[in-house]
Amino acid sequence: MVKPTPNPPLFTVKVHQHTETLLVNASETLSSLNALTCNLAFDLDTSQHAFMLRIQQMAELGQLLVDRALEQVSRSPAT
Incomplete structure (x- = not known):
């Protein structure tokens, strides 16, 4: 038996999140x-x-x- 559609993801990430926010959340998760x-x-x-x-x-x-990526993002000037 083959499913007609794949399973939807359990989690998603909002579009247009700041890189720093994503990195902070990734760091906390890890x-x-x-x-x-x-x-x-x-x-x-x-x-x-x-x-x-x-x-x-x-x-x-x-x-x-x-x-380390979070440190680099925090140091870089805002664009």
């Missing part, structure tokens, strides 16, 4: 993901613990990248 995965990792057995910590490291890297 920070929450980082905390959740770190907490969950310590409730898992050894193999799952290591896997969850790898996910946590990817979230942390994403947050570092977003935070």
Whole structure:
């Protein structure tokens, strides 16, 4: 069976949001993901613990990248 239409997205982002606003929200989301995965990792057995910590490291890297972009946007003059 093939669905005639794809599933709609669960979340959307408003059009015409300021880049700084988007980056702040992305940073907060990644920070929450980082905390959740770190907490969950310590409730898992050894193999799952290591896997969850790898996910946590990817979230942390994403947050570092977003935070650096946010710094650059904040420093650039308004156009």
